[in-house]
Amino acid sequence: MMVQHKTPGDIERTSMGIILEELAGLGLTPPPEHQAVVCRVVHATADFDYARNLVFTPDAVQKGIDALLAGAPVITDTNMAKAGVSRPCLQKLGGEALCFMADAEVAAVAREKGTTRAVAAVDKAAAQHPGAVLAFGNAPTGLLRLADWIEQGYRPALVIGAPVGFVNVVESKEHALEVCRRAGVPAILAMGRKGGSGVAAAICNALLYTACGTLDPAARGWN
Template structure:
């Protein structure tokens, strides 16, 4: 086994090239509009299964880009995803990144109502009065609450649903995929996902606009 000597500035470029090459060898061709996002997720996870399981509603990437350009904020369900999203790039378009999971009022209300903090966080986010892209990498209850809010007339700009786990994860993602409210989505079917994946998807959109 030979160690490759690659300049630090070339590591990411080389990695993305390897991913594209291996996808070609697997006989997988990704649509032009979603390719950068899927490749960014594979780069984050080293898991090529995402090439088959990531689902995009029609025009989801373009609608997400338009939302960012129009000043949309991003709300996520973990501080890890919050840390990973390029806040500086989003700020260039007037947006901010929020996570309310550690909010004391959210925690108190969730305990009183016997629901998750993620569930209450989505309610709090929906009241911000700004266009929002939701990036959910952990809690399926966040996706369940978003579906309830959509049924009540609320319309997110985009839902990124990549919750990870075993309890209600698959079912919650399907609620978003099968929503009949014309809300754009990027969802990874199945149990896989996570905060890193949610951040990677957000950054794939931001990098399209500014890098």
Template sequence: MQIEHILPSDIEKRSFEIIRKELAQSGVSVPKAVEQTVVRVIHTTADFEYANTLMFSDDVIEKARKAIYEGACIVTDTNMALSGINKRSLAKFGGEVFCFMADEEVAGEASKRKVTRAYVSMEKASRMDKKLIFAIGNAPTALIKLKELMDEGYKPELIIGVPVGFVNVVEAKELIIESDVPYIVNRGRKGGSGVAAAIVNSILYSMDEKRGK
């Protein structure tokens, strides 16, 4: 076994080269429009299954970029995802990241109604007078509530639906895939806050590249 000696600044680049090489060796062809997102998620998780399970609605990356260019903000269902999203890159376009899971009003309302904080957080977010992208990496109840809100006429710019777990996770993701909202969803049980943040960052970094940083 031979150790590669790589400058710290080159580790990510080398990792992406390895991922692309192994995808090619496996005969997996990823559409160019979503390749950066798929590669970054694999880089975050070291799990090549995402190349087959990540689902993208038509032209979703371009739609996401357009929304961000127009100042869209991002709502997450965990502070971990909030921490992982590159807020400096988002701020270049006028956007912010929000997470209401620790909000006292949300917590009180969730306890009173015997629903999850994520469920109430989506209600709170939907009342914001902003274009919103939802990055959901933990709570399927957030996706379920978003679907209910969409059935009532609410229209988010994009839903990133990658909660991880066992209870209602698969079903909640399918609700989003079957909706008419732009989406990036990972089918099955896998996902997580890190995956949600990686997807957002892949879009932001592609925009930075276009702007020449």
């Protein structure tokens, strides 16, 4: 098959142009401060529903970027989301991506306390990483536990919440949004049923690429 040879940068610029044009056609042009996140998520999913589903607390994007610029780690709820977060960008900023789900220590605590790994992993994040960016794209359990911690005074730099699914998912995101708003914790959430590890990673990467000034894929390097 004849393929036009374009660089990844060309392809991404063309894609973002198409996304912005179609968003405008749908009457869904995001405000400038949300544009990078909305376009990156649509780019990762080809699903324009996210232009409706994504909600941002005031200045959440800028606060997330500020934290990443200061070297905050990104803590994910799955190794899949962790693998999708731009490692070269994080390294450039002095940060790192962490996931505790497969930790032997977390497994032992979960067994001991009769809880789930998802809950024990959030407990570890809250105990050891104040000021982290937390990015959740899997089950609602972790997000609900995080909301409990925030009610008890834990203050992450940013909550990215994009669990996906059919049981407790919609409610977990509504609850987390309410808790974050009340506590003044910055949050970016994909409301409704949709989400996933790829969505959580895409939101992180939109912030990381902006923070790093590496909007051209060629400048980013590979995970």
